[in-house]
Amino acid sequence: MGETELQILEETEQMQIELWRSEELERAGYSHRAAGRLAARQDIDLHLAVRLLERGCPPDLALRILL
DSSP states (O other): OOHHHHHHHHHHHHHHHHHHHHHHHHHHTOOHHHHHHHHHOTTSOHHHHHHHHHTTOOHHHHHHHHO
């Protein structure tokens, strides 16, 4: 497999991960737009983002805390 093919596979895998993260964040209670912003950031812990909402933090405040 060539270098270009590996790069395409990595980009596709990253897109799938971001989509999954976004879906999980929306399921937790974030808006579609907020979930997309959070999902694209690899430095934001998905579990922490979900726990904030589970503990009663409003989504807008959780977004400000995480970003």
